[in-house]
Amino acid sequence: MTIAEIISNIFLPISLAIIMLGMGMTLILSDFSRILKKPKAILIGLTNQLVFLPIIGFSLAIAFNLHPVMAVGLMILATCPGGATSNLISQVCRGNIALSVTLTAISSIICVFTIPFILSYALDYFGTETGATIKLPILNTIIQIMGITILPISIGMFIRRLKPDFARRMEKPMRTASTVIFIIVFIAVLAANYNILGKAMKEVGLPTLLLNILTMGLGYLTARLFKLNLKSAISITVESGIQNGTLAIVIATSILNNFEMSIPTAAYAIWMFITGGILMWFFGNRTEEEYTAQQSRK
Template structure:
């Protein structure tokens, strides 16, 4: 097993599952029912992830006149909505964790339909049609959501219900642990993809940086335009700009059998950890009092 495989298949999933457990200890069922009763935030978040993100990616591929392989690689990334890393960043940024988890789970299921639809058109448009039928590993995708996100969060919520004092005491340590694991994951990603980083930044560095910044900006602006509270706006911002790089790599290398198409994901992974880290640094130090009005009774 290579270093990259150890990072993506063992270290990252295990670390995220532990963080999801801690995240669950900060949640109660009413956090989710409140969202479901007023689903506007979910609709805005999903629109950004599943519609605006691919459109922005497509326009950037045209604007930068990327070669067909890089253009398709950028679009693969743009069709893969945020994974569990976005939940981790949202927690440290003191965003709406329940909304972040709901968006991640919902988008991950819907992308089983949207990714083949969009990429089939993209492959034909950019002249790289390989006559490959794009079939995502549906069972693996659902299992990943369950094992890394749903089950750990559910266990954490049970702990919160039956051992509430312990759960409350663990909130700050788990936020610190989230930050530490985020840094370790970033270093692991850099180490595992070290040979790819130079060529990736040279070929699509600016395009992927703009994709990251524009999608985050779009997420925040749409959330505030529709008068969502600050915590929800933070969640949608993060969910819009933090993509599921692991899924993108699988599509490029395993389904389309083209390692070069994974280059934009390598570049984007660096940018999203940098911008995500900046958000965590700036928003994570905000006192809870500043966010109190963002939690409606």
């Protein structure tokens, strides 16, 4: 097993599951029922993830006249929204964690059906038809979502219900731990992709950076345009710009059998950790009083 496989298949899932457990200790059932009763935030977030993200990715591939393999690689990335990393960043940024988790869960299930459609079109349009059948394992995807996010969050919520004082005491330490693990994962991603980072940045560095910035910016603008509060706007911003790189790499290397198609994902991973880190620093350092003062839009 290579270093990259150890990181993506063992270290990352375990680390994120631990973070999700701590995240669950900050949540109660009413956090989810509140957003389900008023689903505007969910609809805005899903529209950004499942509609605007692929459109922006497709537009950038054409605008930069990318090589067909790189263009399809960018589209693979643009069809894989969310991921547990976005929940981690939303937590440190003091966003709406319940909204972030809900968007990750729903988009991860929906994209199982949208990915084959979008990528089949991209392969045909950019002229890189491989003859491969793009079929994602629905059951395995659901199990992965359950194992990394929903199950540990549910355990954390159960702990919060039984030991509310303990859960409140652990909130700050878990946020600190989230930041540390985020940095460790970033370093691990750099190490795992060291051999292809130069090529990745040279060929698709600018398009992937723009994809990250544009999707995050659009996520924030649409959230504020529809008068969502700051916490929800933060979560939608993060969910729009933090993609499921692990799934993208699996599609490129295992389903389409083309390692080069994973190069845009390697470049994007660097950018999303940098911009995610900036958001964590900017929003995470603010006090609860500052957040309360900014929650003027309901």
